[in-house]
């Protein structure tokens with residue numbers, strides 16, 4: 001992918017910072033990579049909107065993906081608005097409000113209930129309106145940090161396989177009306193071996209149930225790109241010039257995925273869905289910021305930017321290391337990059353550049369498309385990044401600039417303030 005073209009456009013065209021740029025061609029390329037990975041009979045790609053929900057970008061993704069995965073009423077409504085009436089939306093959420101249920105079931109073609117209790121609560125209202133599934137939790141943990149491990153102890157995400165088996169034995173009628181199963185058990189994994197382990201486990205323990213069903217959803221959590229593409233997409237200085245974030249150390253290994261698909265196809269007659277988020281959205285987003293101050297502090301130079309970790313909350317939530325354009329492994333002019341808020345820990349990390357930074361210098365955060373804008377907020381009244389699209393003709397277009405009134409509305413206060 002020609003990231004250099006986008007970077008050139010960002011150097012030459014005047015944009016307001018902070019800015020979030022999404023690259024339509026990159027979204028399409030990464031959706032295509034995911035689609036190629038699952039290619040085959042009765043297999044469908046759903047994009048998980050929770051990672052990125054800029055409408056213009058969703059339209060680009062929808063040119064490749066079959067449909068979307070939604071986590072809430074608002075996402076489902078947005079997804080329907082992009083996809084039109086006929087393409088699939090799958091919903092899973094631990095929290096369905098009774099007042100939202102009817103609209104959700106109308107909007108979504110597939111709903112995976114998060115627990116046997118949630119299924120019991122909504123079964124009568126859902127059957128016949130939507131295709132009902134159950135989220136199961138195999139409790140096969142793949143992630144060291146339990147803050148984002150769906151298989152952690154006391155997890156709220158999905159009915160445990162033991163409970164499902166026990167209910168199947170004791171009261172099989174409880175499964176009447178269910179047509180599918182889903183699981184989601186990983187995060188940012190390049191190796192799909194755990195997916196195969198999970199499918200084997202389900203095949204071993206829930207085979208009789210799977211034989212009665214029409215579909216299975218294998219969740220997201222896997223990346224279909226690797227370091228090779230990352231290097232090609234860099235600024236031409238080669239991969240060693242970049243610090244790679246928490247995700248990319250090698251190319252994606254799809255052997256487990258292929259074997260899992262073969263197993264499911266040979267043992268069952270199921271439609272198969274995959275619903276990646278970050279794999280499609282991460283590389284397509286860039287946050288552009290400007291240096292607003294350079295401060296000496298205990299022998300280091302702190303570059304204060306006009307963005308904040310609140311525009312990339314996973315920097316604090318999960319200690320993820322942002323990829324900064326031009327960051328050198330060795331030498332150069334070193335800076336601590338910090339955000340513009342009062343939070344002492346609003347710090348992105350240390351970076352080094354060939355040329356010294358000055359007030360007004362641009363700092364580019366690469367691979368910032370996933371879980372950034374969907375989680376961004378107005379903390380300290382620092383403005384949200386303006387949203388720009390970059391299309392395949394090389395044109396940068398402003399989709400949305402946020403203004404003071406947006407902040408005021410967000411705070412719930414329009415009517416209380418003197419105009």
Ligand SMILES: Cc1ncc(COP(=O)(O)O)c(C=O)c1O
Pocket residue numbers: 048050051069092184186187188219220221222275276277278279
């Ligand atoms: C149910 C479900 N599906 C899909 C995803 C997308 O995961 P990722 O963005 O890691 O691919 C998530 C992420 O939390 C999820 O909870």
